[in-house]
Amino acid sequence: MNNKQIVKYLSCFFVFSLQIPLSLAQHHNMQSSLPDHSQHDMMMSMPNNEAPLLEKELMPKGQPLKPLPLLVNQSKQQGVFETYLMPMSTKVEIIPGKQTTFWLYNQKILPIIDVMAGTKVKVAIENHLPEGTTVHWHGLPVTPQVDGNPHDPVKVGQTRQVEFTLPAHFEGTYWFHPHPHETTAEQVYKGLAGGFIVRDPNDPLKAIPEQNLFFSDLKLNKEAQIADNSMLDWMNGREGQFQLINGQYQPVISLGGTQRWRIWNANSGRYLNLSFPSSEVEAYQVASDGGLLEQPVAITSLLLSPGERAEVVLTPKKQGEFTLTALAYERGKMGKVAKEKDLPIAQVKMQLKDKINLPKRLRDIPTAPVATAFHKIEYTEAANPKSLAGVDFLINGKTFDMNRIDYKVKAGTVQEWEIFNNSHMDHSFHIHGLQFQVKEYELAGKVTKPLFKELKDTINLKPYEKARIIFVDYDKGVRMYHCHILEHESLGMMGQVENE
Template sequence: MAFKWSYFGSVLKGPKETLKEISGSYLGPTIEVNTGDKVRIIFKNDLPEESIIHWHGLDVSHKNDGHPHNAIKTNESYQYDFVVENRAGMYWYHPHPHGRTGFQVYQGLAGIFIVRDQEEKNLNLPNEEQELSLVLQDRYFNDDGQLEYRPSMMGTFGNKLFINGTDKRKIKVKQGLYRIRLLNGCNARIFNIAVDGVQEIKQIGSDGGLLAEVNSLERFYFAPAERFEFLFDFSQYSTGDIIRVESLPLVEGRGKKYTILEFEVSEDLGVMFREPSKLSQYSKINPSEATNLNSPKEFELIPKRGTGWTINGNGYEDNRYENYEIIKYGDTEVWEFYNPTGMPHPMHIHGTQFQVLNRSSGQLKGCLDQGWKDTVLVMPGDRVQVIKRFNTFKGTFIYHCHNLEHEDMSMMRNFKIID
C-alpha cells in the first residue's frame, strides 16, 4: 500500500499479547492493557521531522500526554511512564506535533489502545472473535494511484475508505452476538452512520468506555476521534446475508449515501453471549459541582484572516494562556463551545473525560453525547456545554478541534491546571 509511515513496536518486558499487529495494515500495533497497569513506552523518532505521540483519551500527566511542546527531533527518543487510570474502553494513539499532526496521521501514523478492567470482564460481553475494533479512515489517491495530502480550510478528504488500515471493507462474521467498536480516525470526515435495514443500533459505549445501559439509536453523527461501541446480533440473519454500515448525507437531501463497510454472515455459529441488562457504573456529574455553572467559560470557534482557525480569536501559541485558560486544581468547570461557522468542529479536551450537559440544538440531533467523552461534535450554530473535572494532574494540556487540518491551522490552545 502506498503509505509512507507507520508505527512499529515490540514488547521489551511484560505479556507479549500487549501488542497485536493488524495483518496487512498500515496502522501501528494495537496496544492492550488493564486499568492499573504500569506502562513504559519508548518512542524512537525515525521520521525526517519532529514528532510526539499523544495517547488519545488517556488521563496522564503533562510529560506523558504528547504535548506539542515535547516533540522530539529525528533520531531522538522519548520515554513515557504512566499508570493506566482510565476505565475500560477504546482509546487510540497518534502524533501531535504542532502544525504537522494532520500530515503525519495521513501518512499512516495511528493505532488502537484498548483498556480493560474487572467491571467490564464481569459483564461477559462478546469477546475474542466476536469482539471487533474497527478504525475508519479516508485517504485521497490521485490518478496515478499515489497518496496525496490536500489540506484546505475544510480539512482533507479522501476518495477511498480504509478499515483498520486495509482496504478490506467486507468482514466475515459468525451467527451470534458481536461487540463492535468503531473509531473515526479520519482527519476531517464526519459520517452520519446508519445500518441498512436496522432501526435500533444498540450503543453500549462511548469515548470513555461503557454506558450505564444500552442506548438505542437509529443513526448518529460520527466525528473524527470519537468512538462508538455497539452490540449487534448476527444470529437473526442467514448464511450469505450482507449487512451494510452506511453513511447518510450529513444534511438531508444533500449528497448521496455510501457504504462504509459490510458484514457477511457465514454459516458458522458463534459462541452464545447474552446482552446484559445493566452495563456499567456510571454516575452523572452533578452540575452544581461546577464552580461556574451560571457563567460557563465560552469558547467561540471562528476563522481569522492570517491565522486560520481559532478559538476565541486566538491561535496556538506555545506556553501562552489567557486568564480563562487557567484552572484551579480540583475544580469542576462548565465549558461552552459556540460554533457560529458553517462547518462542524469536533472539540477534544486532553486530560480527564468529560460529560455533555446540553446542546442548544437539542439532544435529538444525533450527536453522540452519552457517557464519558473526550471529543464532542459542535455542529454549525450549536452551543454545547460540557462539564469536566480537573482533579487528576496539574500542568499544561491542550484542547483543540480534531479536524486535524483545523488543529494544524491553529485551532488549538493550552489550558493550565494550577494549585
C-alpha cells in the same frame, strides 16, 4: 503544513469578494439574500489546480477484513506493558505493482496496544522521521507531561521514554497519534495512528466475540503516493478518495452471530454516519469515548466525528449480506464541493448463530458535580487570503500560540465550559487527558439534554450550537483543547489551559 510552506500555495489564491460570517447575525443577514445552499458556494471560488488522483478502480477491494497488528509486551513483570513506537518512512504495496510511501509506527499499519486496567505502560518513542514528532494518547487519563503536547517534540534521531499507569477501574477504546506543532494533520494522513484498548476484568460484555474497525482516510495521487492537501482539504478537512477500515478498501466483514465492534473514526475530516439497517441487524451502542454506557441503547445509525470512538453490539437477523454504509451527512463545507452522498465502505456477510443477550445494566456513571469555575470557548472563522485554507479558524478570536496560556485553573476545580460553534459549519471539540460529561446542548434557543449519560473526550457541534460540559482535572500542567478536524487544528483552532 508549517508556515515556511505557505508560499508555494499563494499562487492559487485570489482576493475574496465575500467574507466568511463571523457571527450568527451576519450569517442570517447574508442568508436572507441568497438561494438555498448558496452559503457553501458564496465563501469563495478557487481554481481546480489539484494534481490528478488515483482511479478508485485500481485499489483492491472485497478482501476479508484483517485484524489490527498487536504490539507485543516486552516486559516479563506482572502488571507492566512495555513496548516501543518507531515512527518511520515505510513503503507498502497497497496498489498492486506500486510502492506507496507511508509514515508508520514500527512499519505496521495501525498497530494496537491491548492492556488491562491498572497496567503500568512504558513506551520508548524512537523518532526515525525527517522531522520532530510526538505521541498523544487520545482519551487516556495521562499527565500533560507525557501526553505528547507540541511544546516538547521528540527530535529527529531522538528516543523518548514515556511511562504512565492506567487507573484500576478504567476501560474503553482509545488511540494514539502524533501532535506536533503545525504538522499534526500531515503526519496522521501519512499513516501515523494506532489503537489502544483498556480492558476491565469485570467487563459485563467480555464473553462477546470482538472485532476492531479502525477507520482512516487515504488520498493518493496518480503515482499512488500520498497526495498533499489541497486548499479545499485545508478548508474543510481532508477526505481522500479511499475510506479504509484497518487499512483496507471496502473489505468483507464476517458477522457470525452476536459480535462487539470497537469503532474508531481516525479520519482527518470525514464524519462517519454509519447505518445499521434494522432489516439486517439488531444493533446496540454499548460504549462511547470514555467506555461503557450505563445501559445498551438500540440504534439504527451512529454519527462519529473525527477522533470519536464507539462500541456497538450487532446480531444478524438473517443469513446473507448487506453493505455497511456511511450515510450522507451535510456539515456545511466551504467552496465548490460535490453534494454529500451515501458512501459504501464494506460488505458484511452474516451467519445466524446463537444470539448473546445483553445485560440491562452495564455500569453506573456518577452524575457530574456542580461546577465552581466557568469558561466560554467560541469557534469562529474569518476569510484570510494568506492562509492555506483562505480562512482563519479561531477560538475566542485568536489562532493558537504555543507561548500563550488561554486559561489558568486551580487543579482539582470542577469546571463548566460552554463551547459555542459560532460558524456556518460543523466543528468538533476535544480536550486532552480528560473525560467530561455533556450537561446540555443549545441550538436556536432550545436547550436539550443528552439522550443518555456517557463519558466523552470528543464531541461534535453543529453550526451555531452550544454545548456545556463538566469535568475535573487533578493534574498540574498544560492541556490542549481544539477542533479535531485535523486541518483546522493545524491551522490554529486550538487553545491551552494550565492547571496550577
